[in-house]
Amino acid sequence: MSVRYLSCGDTAFTVEFGNEISPEINGRVMALHAAISLAREGGEIAGVVETVPTMRSLMVTYDPLATSRANLQPKVDALIARGLPADAVSRQVTVPCCYDDPEFAPDLAEVAERAKKTPEQVIEAHLASPFKVYVLGFMPGLAYVAGLDQSLFLPRRSQPRVRVPRSSVAIAMDMTTIYPFESPGGWHLIGRTPLWMFDKRREQPVFLSPGDSLTFERIDRENFDRIAGEVEAGTFDWSSLVKSK
Incomplete structure (x- = not known):
């Protein structure tokens, strides 16, 4: 799956899954939104303040005193590599x-x-x-x-x-x-x-x-x-x- 990371100031970045609006792309956005939430609860990811889903991307905001994009992006990559079903429970x-x-x-x-x-x-x-x-x-x-x-x-x-x-x-x-x-x-x-x-x-x-x-x-x-x-x-x-x- 091809994704693109875009900076959103010094306390956030966006994970972009594509340039079109489709159920499949939005499904992956929502799946990553859920995966990061579970990882936070399980102690796998620290410092994330919130994730904000959009139609084709997910914005990840974080506490710069607790973590950094350089630290978080590989962890997000790892979650994506595990697979993001586009038909998650809703x-x-x-x-x-x-x-x-x-x-x-x-x-x-x-x-x-x-x-x-x-x-x-x-x-x-x-x-x-x-x-x-x-x-x-x-x-x-x-x-x-x-x-x-x-x-x-x-x-x-x-x-x-x-x-x-x-x-x-x-x-x-x-x-x-x-x-x-x-x-x-x-x-x-x-x-x-x-x-x-x-x-x-x-x-x-x-x-x-x-x-x-x-x-x-x-x-x-x-x-x-x-x-x-x-x-x-x-x-x-x-x-x-x-x-x-």
Whole structure:
């Protein structure tokens, strides 16, 4: 496996696995992320502060008083040499989504027209897409989720919205995402989930993680309102949405 090491200042370096975005490359990124974590726990690697996965690389940050890149890079090389499976164990996450309310899906009709589909076919294609969380970024809890059905590929909107409601489900290019907060945004809004992608009341405030496999489950407005009420009250059972793969 060919990798490239790039400096990121004097306390970090990046391990780059390729120049393209693919499940295989991202799988190796996540596998190295997990391998370094296990090596730290087992005492094989000292001085690592954290590892940050991206779509095609892993940034390793370290304490310069405890170690150095010259010390860490051979150890990372050794972990890679052991083999990094691209299909490591991950979480299977189900996200309920309401597509049927025009308030939640203001772009659904336009997406259908541009994709030469009916709105129902757009929903079906979104539900059937084999999604995977590649990286978190832009704002806390916002996941870039690849795997969108190719028939739905569209560029971002030419005129971004000033306000996108929290928990909106949107698509652009080959990805989908869920807005964790009300914010500006230029993706196409096709639904909304009653879940909060970021909730500081939870032990782990961010719901999705890089490496998660994700599927959407269609719900009606009545179930949306019921789940939204439980999320708001802090009584929703989040564990019901997550399984080990």
